Amino acid sequence: xxxxxxxxxxxxxxxxxxxxxxxxxxxxKETDIPEIELAPVQAKKLFLTxxxxxxxxxxxxxxxxxxxxxxxxxxEGVSEQLQPQTTLIEGKDLSVLEKIYEYNLLTRENxxxxxxxxxxxxxxxxxxxxxxxxxxxxxxxxxxxTPVLKFDYGVDPSYPGRIVFKDVPDNLRTKPTxxxxxxxxxxxxxxxxxxxxxxxxSWSANYVAEVGHNDQLSLQAWVEISxxxxxxYKNAAVTLIAGDVKNINMPLQPRPLxxxxxxxxxxxxxxxxxxxxxxxxxxxxxxxxLPRQTDILDKQNKQISLWRADAVxxxxxxxxxSPLNTYRKMFERQHATIVYKLNNRTENGLGxxxxxxxxxxxxxxxxxxxxxxxxxxxxxxAKGETAELAVGESFDIYATGKMTSLKKIADKTNEMSYEIxxxxxxxxxxxxxxxxxxxxxxxxxxxxxxxxxxxAGELTWTVKVPAGGTSSLTYKLRTTxx
Numbered sequence: 001x002x003x004x005x006x007x008x009x010x011x012x013x014x015x016x017x018x019x020x021x022x023x024x025x026x027x028x029k030e031t032d033i034p035e036i037e038l039a040p041v042q043a044k045k046l047f048l049t050x051x052x053x054x055x056x057x058x059x060x061x062x063x064x065x066x067x068x069x070x071x072x073x074x075x076e077g078v079s080e081q082l083q084p085q086t087t088l089i090e091g092k093d094l095s096v097l098e099k100i101y102e103y104n105l106l107t108r109e110n111x112x113x114x115x116x117x118x119x120x121x122x123x124x125x126x127x128x129x130x131x132x133x134x135x136x137x138x139x140x141x142x143x144x145x146t147p148v149l150k151f152d153y154g155v156d157p158s159y160p161g162r163i164v165f166k167d168v169p170d171n172l173r174t175k176p177t178x179x180x181x182x183x184x185x186x187x188x189x190x191x192x193x194x195x196x197x198x199x200x201x202s203w204s205a206n207y208v209a210e211v212g213h214n215d216q217l218s219l220q221a222w223v224e225i226s227x228x229x230x231x232x233y234k235n236a237a238v239t240l241i242a243g244d245v246k247n248i249n250m251p252l253q254p255r256p257l258x259x260x261x262x263x264x265x266x267x268x269x270x271x272x273x274x275x276x277x278x279x280x281x282x283x284x285x286x287x288x289x290l291p292r293q294t295d296i297l298d299k300q301n302k303q304i305s306l307w308r309a310d311a312v313x314x315x316x317x318x319x320x321x322s323p324l325n326t327y328r329k330m331f332e333r334q335h336a337t338i339v340y341k342l343n344n345r346t347e348n349g350l351g352x353x354x355x356x357x358x359x360x361x362x363x364x365x366x367x368x369x370x371x372x373x374x375x376x377x378x379x380x381x382a383k384g385e386t387a388e389l390a391v392g393e394s395f396d397i398y399a400t401g402k403m404t405s406l407k408k409i410a411d412k413t414n415e416m417s418y419e420i421x422x423x424x425x426x427x428x429x430x431x432x433x434x435x436x437x438x439x440x441x442x443x444x445x446x447x448x449x450x451x452x453x454x455x456a457g458e459l460t461w462t463v464k465v466p467a468g469g470t471s472s473l474t475y476k477l478r479t480t481x482x
Contacts, residue, residue: 033181035072038062040234044191048236048296050225051245052355056201058233060194068187070097075178079198080230082176086197089180091190097181112142114169122149124161139163176230197247200229201296203240205306205357207378209340210370217314221306221354223288225296233296242355242380243285276307279353286353312349315341318397319390322436324418330402335393336432338374342389344381356380361391396425397432397465404474413480415445420473424465434461434473440481447475 040046040060047059058079073089084101116139124133137149137159148157178196208220223240227233279286288306296302318336340361344350359378362370374391381387401420408414424430433452436459444451444459453460465471 037074039076046236049239051241062192073180077175081199083197088195091192095183099180102177115139121164205355207359209361218310238290240288319433336397340389343386354381417476422465422471432463442479445476
């Protein structure tokens with residue numbers, strides 16, 4: 001099998017010696033091949049599909065005239081984090097012969113590196129008179145960023161003046177560029193599709209919950225799109241994909257000189273209001289299509305309204321996890337965790353896929369203003385799933401407890417008795433969920449209230465505590481270690 005066919009079957013970029021071997025045989029010189037530059041501002045359409053795992057798919061449609069025969073297409077302004085193996089160029093009667101991602105940008109460091117072994121012009125200024133003197137020199141080396149110059153009178157390893165370059169080397173670009181050598185049989189106007197995957201982009205969900213006084217809350221869902229890819233996407237039709245999509249990331253290994261071109265980060269948020277955006281099924285994932293085209297600029301975070309539900313039912317409870325065990329036999333004044341429970345069902349005012357993200361709770365007061373009362377991580381919720389969201393600790397509800405007895409009744413079996421006192425200093429009755437972790441095989445021998453939950457390694461009781469009052473829970477467990 002020849003190298004050309006092997007390179008194509010492997011999906012590799014044809015570079016260096018393979019380029020020369022696989023290039024079409026013709027009598028045209030490289031400089032005679034026309035180059036057609038295609039910048040993002042020339043695009044007819046731009047489609048941007050953003051995933052939550054630092055990944056986006058960029059699809060750009062161009063309309064351009066192509067000559068017959070071989071030409072070079074230069075797609076300028078692509079992402080600095082483009083994954084070259086994913087580029088796809090398509091057009092009617094168009095054959096793509098090779099593709100190259102050029103990421104040597106026009107910087108001082110790259111110019112110096114490109115001019116090693118070539119002649120440059122040096123500029124020296126007389127400090128007293130301000131007169132500038134020009135001289136010719138050859139650039140011998142730029143090790144560690146320090147130019148070494150050879151003049152007619154000798155070699156200078158620490159030249160103090162400026163260096164002027166006579167022209168721009170062909171291998172340097174002002175922006176990251178994908179070039180493609182293509183062949184067409186007939187000249188004419190064609191629509192070209194240029195598609196690639198890039199890192200540096202992601203989105204996440206943010207929820208704002210306003211808690212009322214009637215066991216209902218209003219829930220506003222936002223998406224926040226982050227662009228750190230190194231390029232702007234203007235007037236893009238944006239689709240968001242919810243779900244974990246696996247990608248075999250084969251990132252570029254750019255030359256260290258590229259690091260010097262990093263732009264200063266600016267945190268910029270742009271809120272775009274929209275109508276309700278419903279989730280659409282996409283195989284095992286969901287997608288959200290934004291209703292209008294928008295700009296996603298580099299080093300920018302943009303917030304977009306997804307949907308709003310104004311009558312969402314919720315449960316509020318207080319939870320305490322027992323710290324008692326054979327090593328710790330008492331505790332004092334442990335305050336309860338405040339937990340909001342949401343059930344993603346239609347009858348509860350929800351019933352739609354909810355991407356993972358963060359949720360912030362606000363409490364409305366009598367003047368109808370809202371005060372922030374806590375935040376939590378929102379897990380990914382399919383229809384019918386339930387989330388318990390811990391937002392903080394209660395000021396008024398707490399407990400004190402102790403292990404009143406520990407008795408060994410067999411080689412690996414112990415009986416332990418507990419007494420927990422709950423306090424409610426608020427003016428409302430409260431239900432407190434008490435969780436007791438355990439190891440091994442455990443049974444309840446005695447209790448003054450019935451167990452309300454039993455999971456692997458955990459027993460729970462729900463204790464009603466009156467406003468301004470106290471309640472007590474006592475129980476005895478028999479545990480056999482494995």
